[in-house]
Amino acid sequence: MxxxxxxxxxxxxxxxxxxxxxxxxxxxxxxxxxxxxxxxxxxxxxxxxxxxxxxxxxxxxxxxxxxxxxxxxxxxxxxxxxxxxxxxxxxxxxxxxxxxxxxxxxxxxxxxxxxxxxxxxxxxxxxxxxxxxxxxxxxxxxxxxxxxxxxxxxxxxxxxxxxxxxxxxxxxxxxxxxxxxxxxxxxxxxxxxxxxxxxxxxxxxxxxxxxxxxxxxxxxxxxEFYHEPNILTAAEVPGAGQKQIPPYSLEDALIIAKQTLPELQPAYIMMPEHNRDLYRISGSGDSVFFDQYSYTVFVNPWTGAVTDVHTPAQMSGLEVISHIADPLHYGTIxxxxxxxxxxxxxxxxxxxxxxxxxxxxxxxxxxxxxxxxxxxxxxxxxx
Known part of the structure; x- marks a missing residue:
């Protein structure tokens, strides 16, 4: 047997x-x-x-x-x-x-x-x-x-x-x-x-x-198992048809993000795709096992206000796994x-x-x- x-x-x-x-x-x-x-x-x-x-x-x-x-x-x-x-x-x-x-x-x-x-x-x-x-x-x-x-x-x-x-x-x-x-x-x-x-x-x-x-x-x-902030409302941006440059530049947004989250080491920056979009500054922080997109600060390009901050502490279980899988899989930890x-x-x-x-x-x-x-x-x- x-x-x-x-x-x-x-x-x-x-x-x-x-x-x-x-x-x-x-x-x-x-x-x-x-x-x-x-x-x-x-x-x-x-x-x-x-x-x-x-x-x-x-x-x-x-x-x-x-x-x-x-x-x-x-x-x-x-x-x-x-x-x-x-x-x-x-x-x-x-x-x-x-x-x-x-x-x-x-x-x-x-x-x-x-x-x-x-x-x-x-x-x-x-x-x-x-x-x-x-x-x-x-x-x-x-x-x-x-x-x-x-x-x-x-x-x-x-x-x-x-x-x-x-x-x-x-x-x-x-x-x-x-x-x-x-x-x-x-x-x-x-x-x-x-x-x-x-x-x-x-x-x-x-x-x-x-x-x-x-x-x-x-x-x-x-x-959806990942965090996605709300876009700006129509009342928060210039009227339709108006072409304006946001008063807050990317450099301003990076400074604001660093002041908001001092441990943030920017690794991925997304520019606003439209008038109602935000600056998205993502990077790594003080958690070794998380990837370089785990810490994110969202900045309003029109007011300079931080609309959202997302770190591993705010993540759901599935989102935590999604951010630790790549470093473990590719050995970048x-x-x-x-x-x-x-x-x-x-x-x-x-x-x-x-x-x-x-x-x-x-x-x-x-x-x-x-x-x-x-x-x-x-x-x-x-x-």
Missing amino acids: FKLKQRFWFLLHGWVGLPVWLIFCAVCVTGTIAVFSHELTWLTNPNARAENPQNLPLKPANELIAAVKAEVPDAEVGSVMVMEPYLVNAVIFSTAKAPFGIAYVNQYTGKVQELNYGMNFITFMRSLHGWLLFPWQSSYSVGYYLVSGMAILMLVSLITGLVIYKNFWKSFTQPKVRFHQGRKTLLTDLHRLAGVWSIWFLLVMSLTGLWYLLQAILWHNDI GGIWTKVIWFLFGLLLSGMSITGFMIWGSRTIKAARAEPVTSYTTSEVNS
């Missing part, structure tokens, strides 16, 4: 990964690259580097926007993204001819170092990993469901792997890799060893992936060093998906060759 149980768990462990091996492997590889997408961009594209040999101070966001408008006079700037200190700021804009553009602006010199119209390497890798470049229809993407659904298979693979690998904890103190007992034995040892040492990583990827699956379902059914750890374990996970497929394939081929060949007579075939 025990052997039957072991065989069941082994078969389940293999079949969970085999049918979708290519997708799973692609998700692992692209996710590993996506962790270091910013660093790879810095390495391969000099225009993405925020070089500052003269030790100049940071320029305010409004000067960066002005630099973009000097390069592209008809640019409508929608947002400003602050990356790592060694990367330039990204100013997102649109024009009459280009619905989407990204300007790489050096935050120290104020120089526009590159204009991108379309998808760059960072957005390409994140999109490829997140939804396999499948198109979005209304509020869902089939690719997003495929990718997030891998979390279920990953969790089942983890559980079944621990069931069939007895005394797996010995691999922490007595790792075993047999190099001289054939290719199959070596692959099996490497697969098991990598799996045991990656238990924590597999669990983190599975749980965050399950959240992304739930998030997709919520989006698809138009269930501790900066470059945690990214290195996530990258290395991402390589391990990618290797496990490949070795697991190779082990399963070799066992399947061997079993097929071992099956007895049944001979049929002519009368049996015709009957």
